Amino acid sequence: MSLSDLDLGAVQLPPEATRLRQEVRDFLATERAAGTVLGRPDSWLTGWDPAFTRRLARHGWIGMTLPRAYGGGGRSNLERYVVIEELLAAGAPVSAHWVADRQAGPTILRHGTEAQRSHFLPRIAAGACFFSIGMSEQDSGSDLASVRTRAERTASGWRLTGTKMWTGGAHVNDHAIVLARTDESEDRHAGLSQFIVDLRDPQVRVEPIRLLSGEHTFNYCHLEGVELTDEALLGRPGDGWRxxxxxxxxxxxxxxxxxxxxxxxxxxxxxxxxxxxxxxxxxxxxxxxxxxxxxxxxxxxxxxxxxxxxxxxxxxxxxxxxxxxxxxxxxxxxxxxxxxxxxxxxxxxxxxxxxxxxxxxxxxxxxxxxxxxxxxxxxxxxxxxxxx
Missing domain, CATH: 1.20.140.10 (Butyryl-CoA Dehydrogenase, subunit A, domain 3)
Structure with missing residues (x-):
């Protein structure tokens, strides 16, 4: 048995990636001279700078793989890879848009309704809409199938109740994609669904979890009977695990x-x-x-x-x-x-x-x-x- 069984092979970056890399380096040199790029470790988690994000967006370096029809760049995963590794190597402050660009945008593109795509994706690509991850819970660790957050059917949609933990950026972001149980099943991987939740909803309460350094990056995110319409459901009910x-x-x-x-x-x-x-x-x-x-x-x-x-x-x-x-x-x-x-x-x-x-x-x-x-x-x- 070898790594070849997992289909991992050498990859050559396309010629356009080399040109793109130099463009990013030139941009970063300007930012560094202005004092906005300081070479920080873990900058993708703690480097919150929405103004820097908007400047990246003006270059087309956020939402790069999203279709142009939704405001994205229509570029390849490998071109995006070049951009983000240059940003990380420089320790640039990219945490504001990180989750939205890395996974919320592609997830909404793949599983969202046309209304969700049209509403969220152009805003993500413009560096104007930021997302958190609503997966982890206390006592669940990495066992996502054991989530206890519940979404119950109501006459107008869903009522979401539970607490998410380690929700990075919930105190400053706009939305979170939340994994919740919508149906009981003997199969723990069944009956889970995802919802797009407005973090400024009055029934969402954010409680800080500070790092050893005192930095406020993570949070408890208490969902105290959040009322959602069907438009908040991401994908089909029960497809959350997949x-x-x-x-x-x-x-x-x-x-x-x-x-x-x-x-x-x-x-x-x-x-x-x-x-x-x-x-x-x-x-x-x-x-x-x-x-x-x-x-x-x-x-x-x-x-x-x-x-x-x-x-x-x-x-x-x-x-x-x-x-x-x-x-x-x-x-x-x-x-x-x-x-x-x-x-x-x-x-x-x-x-x-x-x-x-x-x-x-x-x-x-x-x-x-x-x-x-x-x-x-x-x-x-x-x-x-x-x-x-």
Whole structure:
């Protein structure tokens, strides 16, 4: 049994991707000079800057794979891949639109009604409509089939009751796609449905969950009898599990699953240069990190190519996230050993000690969010068994 059983092959980026990469780098150089791009670790989660998002949208770099008829760019998954890896490598503040661009837009395109597509997709592409993920719940962990949030039929539609947890950006975003149980069934994967919920609804109460650093990124999202019309239902009743598993392939396979700490690696190299070069051992260790990074990137590109071809990639995405998020955490520890300088939050913003402190505090979340690695390995194992 080998990785070839999962149909992961080398991917060559098209020529237009090279030109696009340079355009993005030129844009980022301008932003960096203006002080809006600061090379932050984990910028896709904590870098909230709606104005930066709108500037990206004016270049056509949000909603790139959405059809032009809905305001999108009509471009390929691989072209989008180039844009987002450049943004992540630069540590750009992209969290405002991240979920909307990565998964809410494609999910609405695939499963939404024409009215939902016409309403939401142009706004997403314009950087004017932001989404959160309403999947996880307390005591459920990565077991999405055990969700207890319920949507009950009413005379006018649905009433949604329950609490979602780790709902990133719910305090600043516009909507969330919420997974809820709409029907009891012996099969836990049946009877689940998705709904588009207005986060400013008076029956939605958002409670902060602060990171170790004190940052407010995640939340409890209490749905206290939210009244929804049938127009809020995304897809067909009972299709929620199938829709969510497809959505998770988008969530788990992208460059953000191995590039969250790349700005720290870049800062390490600059610091080694600044202090007079590095020893052969330091060079070797940086080289090994770079080689691992290149390997995971090829796997991630393989998933992007599979999604572009319309092939299922759930198992491949789980593999990327497992390998990628472990690499992110191990990179932080390796960097600390390569250049043992004390991490300091009170150091100059953007300096190596300050970036190291930020990366250390964010590291515990890498292998948790989007599904724990233990759950992912179960998915990978089942996929390998089925590929025999």
């Amino acid at each position: 829709q969510v598993t497809g959505e998770l392939a988008l969530e788990r396979s992208g460059p953000e699953r191995f590039l969250s700490t790349l700005p720290l690696l870049s800062a390490l190299v600059k610091e080694l240069q600044r202090t007079g070069g590095c020893s052969p051992e330091q060079q070797a260790r940086v080289g090994r990190l770079t080689a691992r990074l290149a390997s995971v990137r090829q796997l991630s590109l393989g998933v992007a190519a599979a999604l572009a071809a319309g092939r299922p990639a759930d198992v491949q995405a789980a593999l990327v996230k497992d390998l990628g998020t472990r690499f992110e955490g191990e990179l932080v520890n390796e960097v600390r050993e390569i250049l043992p300088i004390a991490a300091r939050f009170d150091a100059t913003r953007g300096s190596y000690p300050e970036l190291l402190a930020t990366a250390i505090l964010h590291a515990p979340g890498y292998t948790l969010r989007g599904g724990t690695n233990e759950i992912l390995r179960g998915i990978i194992t089942r996929g390998l068994e089925l590929s025999r």
